Amino acid sequence: MNKSWIYIGLIWIAFTTQLNAQQHPFYSQYMVDKFLVNPAVAGANGITKVNFVSRQQYVGLENAPQTFALTMQSRLLDDSYILRRLKLRKKDTKKSRSGRVGLGGSIFTDRNGIMHRTGFQGTYAYHINFNNQWQLSMGLSFSGYQFRINDREAFITDPDDPLLQYNKKSFFVPDASAGVLATTGLVYAGITVTDLLGSGLKLGDDIFDNYKTLRKFNLLAGLKWDLNQDLELEPSVLLQGTRTNFALDVNARLIYMENYWAGLSYRSNNTTVVMVGGRFDIFYLGYAYDIDMGMVRSYSAGSHEVVFGLRLGTNDTRRIRWFRQDQRNFEL
Numbered sequence: 001m002n003k004s005w006i007y008i009g010l011i012w013i014a015f016t017t018q019l020n021a022q023q024h025p026f027y028s029q030y031m032v033d034k035f036l037v038n039p040a041v042a043g044a045n046g047i048t049k050v051n052f053v054s055r056q057q058y059v060g061l062e063n064a065p066q067t068f069a070l071t072m073q074s075r076l077l078d079d080s081y082i083l084r085r086l087k088l089r090k091k092d093t094k095k096s097r098s099g100r101v102g103l104g105g106s107i108f109t110d111r112n113g114i115m116h117r118t119g120f121q122g123t124y125a126y127h128i129n130f131n132n133q134w135q136l137s138m139g140l141s142f143s144g145y146q147f148r149i150n151d152r153e154a155f156i157t158d159p160d161d162p163l164l165q166y167n168k169k170s171f172f173v174p175d176a177s178a179g180v181l182a183t184t185g186l187v188y189a190g191i192t193v194t195d196l197l198g199s200g201l202k203l204g205d206d207i208f209d210n211y212k213t214l215r216k217f218n219l220l221a222g223l224k225w226d227l228n229q230d231l232e233l234e235p236s237v238l239l240q241g242t243r244t245n246f247a248l249d250v251n252a253r254l255i256y257m258e259n260y261w262a263g264l265s266y267r268s269n270n271t272t273v274v275m276v277g278g279r280f281d282i283f284y285l286g287y288a289y290d291i292d293m294g295m296v297r298s299y300s301a302g303s304h305e306v307v308f309g310l311r312l313g314t315n316d317t318r319r320i321r322w323f324r325q326d327q328r329n330f331e332l
Contacts, residue, residue, distance in 0.1 A: 025067040025110040025117075027053060028265065028273045028288040028305050030220075031236060031253055035073045035104055035123075037218050038192045039139030040181035042125040043075030043102020048312040057290070058300040065112045073104035073123070074313075100127050102139070119145025119173075137181040137190075144174045175213065189221040214242045222251075230257050261286075277307070284309045 027036050033051050035041040050072045057065040077099045102125035110117045125139035148170040175197045181190035195213040222236025231254065238249040246268075253263035253275075265273035270293045277286030290303035 025055070025069060025108055026057070026065070027055065027067075027069075028290055028303075029053075029275060029277075029286050029307050030238070031222075031234070031251055031263065031275075032277060032284070032286045032307055033071065033309065034188075034190075034220065035071060036069075037220055037238065038179040038181055038190045039104065039123040039141040039177060040125055040137040040179040040190055040192075042073040042104030042123045042139055044125070044127060044135065044137050044181060044183060046075045046077060046099075046313075048072070048074035049309060050312070051307055051309040053305065053307050055303070055305040057303040058292070059304065060301045061299055063111070063113050064300070065110070067108065067110045069106055069108035071104070071106040073102065075099065075127070076101040076103065101125070102127060102137070104139075104141075108145075114150050116148045116150060117145045118148075119143060134182060134184040137183065139179045139181075141177045141179075142174075143176065144172060147171055147173050173213075179218075187221075187223045190219075192218040192220075194218070216240065216242055224255075231255070232258070234263075279311065282311050284311060 030036045033041075033049060035049070035051075036053075051070070053067070053069045053071070055065075055067040057067075102123075104121075104123035104125065106121045108117075108119060108121075121141050121143035123139055123141040125137055127135055127137045129135050150169075175195055177192060177194040177196060179190055179192035181188065194216045196215065198213060198215060217240065219239040220236065222234055225233045225235075227233055234251075234253040234255060236251045236253075238251070240247055240249075248268040249265055251263060251265040253261050255261045259280075260278040261276070263275045265275070267273070272291045272293065273288055274291070275286060275288040277284060284307075286307040286309075288305040288307075290305070292300065292302065
């Protein structure tokens, strides 16, 4: 097989979802920080959260997908952690007194085979409270990443192939995403649309002109049940896909005394996820292990994901009853 066909195959896998390819970094513990899948979550519960995520997929396979990400999100309240630390001038603080603005951001690096992405994302969110009974959040993110193909890690049968001589191996890709989230004391539901710009991929001449990132939709919904005074059950679902391809996650998480959790997830691609975690003062730590029940199971020892985070500030703001501790709310 010559190099041209290898390149065409790699591009097809990277930029279509017919083969369940990854256009973006993939996470298993989005229940711990839902900002990973919906920009409207930025500042939704009035606290500041900082997360570091490390994910290694398909351990044992050469050049297996690997992701590292650092995220931050906060609400611009008068007494919020972020404003107190920034020590903004009085006239700047007045702009946020309505308590409706949330901000977020992330930086990440992602490797999938010989393809590498390193990028950033900035998020603006706006939150509207209705009679202290439910909240509507809207978020918009702008992102960009450097896409790079490292063909030194590929097996090349024809180094003189013209396709190798006249193509770009690194370029910048801008994009955007938008999300909406509705939250009550017991239920949350949101939808996200990513790849709004449908950025194109052009490595060579005409042969690559029609390759673009596909617009993707995420629908996340869940609720909490009090099983007893100390134990809660949080079932949730995540439906994601494009116009022609969909995948479904079904999740269940047990939460003990609001600080410790254990859960299971099942994905429609025949993967089971086991997760555990806990919160200790302002710190929390989560771990997930993905067990692939398909053909890759014979070649891989599964996937590992670790989340380490900080939870800064409190949600007992008296001025906004929605955030008081005597009101049920989610760790979004």
